[in-house]
Amino acid sequence: MGADDEWLREALAPAVLGRRRVFCCHSATLSGKHAPNSLAAVRECVEAGVPRLEVDVRFTADDRMVCYHDGTLERHSTGAGSIAELPALSLRAITYRKTGEPLAFLDEVVEAVAGSGTMLQVDLKLNRPISPARVHALETALRPLGANVIVGSQSPWNLRKLSAVPVAFDPTLFLNYTAGRRQAPYPRQRGLHGFWDDSPLARNPYTSARDYLEARIDELHGMVPAAREWMVDIGTVLRMAELGVLLGEELAQRGIELAAWTLKARDPLEATLARLWAAGVTTVITDVPGAAAAACAAGRARAGVS
Structure with missing residues (x-):
């Protein structure tokens, strides 16, 4: 490992305000030379010693697990159709249009990460209820990583079925703040404090912003009480802070850590x-872990922190 690699490895896990923080490589993106979620991208992250990388995982028609962000193949690959309707074998011949790299399967990613010290974050792209067979397949595939893995999802009904792996809850389907957001299936209503939230409390004129948010955090915590972490979009985290609610501190009181997504260039x-x-x-x-780590280091230097 060269000096640059050593600097990056340490810079991706800085100590800030007395706490260790981590930059996670979104879709296993580090240099940007490889297709997101590809095995080559994963291996680049592992070889660089990054503390954490994320891949998106979808089930095929025959219950294999492929690492791909979109539900359909057309936008980024040479394939076509819905991943959920295709068998794994048909995906083996598909490549990313820009790089020519093949799609990666979860078992290949686990093999690349196992024993490296890099944590694998799995973003489970499945909103309909997960079957027992798929629970078994996912937990079995991740077993070689031990505790060095976390499975995140926006679907509490699926996270509650996972017992052999640590889980993280993304509350986007229930509460989020997105400036300029158009109507979406969930949540359908915008509350008095600007959050998209279908809870009656969001439109209660007699409830302060702090009381509303603290109550909703408690309710959402109850959906997945076993969650070790929440994964929350940056806009929601910052809007809560503007209203005087520091989500990370609120969750820390419940023994939960906070990950924020996704920091972009x-x-x-x-x-x-x-x-x-x-x-x-x-x-x-983040999509730009190197630039983010450098910006963090610059901020620490500006503040006079070594």
Whole structure:
């Protein structure tokens, strides 16, 4: 490992405000030379010693698990159709259009990550109820990683069925703040404090922003009480902080850590990170881990922190 690699490995797990923070490589993206979610991208992350990487996982028609973000293949690959309706064998010949790299399957990713010290974050792209066979397949596939894995989902009904792996809850289907967001299936209503939230409490004029948010955090916690982490979009975290509720600190009181997604190149990196750290975020999921780590280091230097 060269000096640059050593700097990056340490910079991706900095100590900020007295706490260890982590940058997670979104869709296993590090240098950007490889297709997101590809096995080559995963191996690049592992070889660089990143503390954490994320892959998106979908089930095929025959219950295999492929690492791919979209539900359909057309946008980024040479294939066509819905992954959920195709057998795994038909996906073996499909490649990413830009790089020519094949699609990766979860068992291949686990083999690449196992024993490396890199944590694998699995974003389970399945909203309909998961079957017992799929629970067994997922937990069996992840077993070689021991505790060095976490499975995140927006579907509490699926997370509650997982008992052999740590889980993380993303509350987007129940509460989120997205500036300029158009109507979406869930949640359907915007509350008085700007959050998309179908709870009656969101539109109660006699409830303060703090009381509303603290009550909703309690309710959402009850959906997946075993969750070790929440994965929450950056806009929601920052809007809560503007209203005086530091989500990371609220969750820490319940023994839960907070990951924020997804920091992008277009974001004001240093300023956004400062706000996220102040809100109690432990992990930042990002498309630009190197630039984010550099921005964090610059902010620490500016503040006179070694």
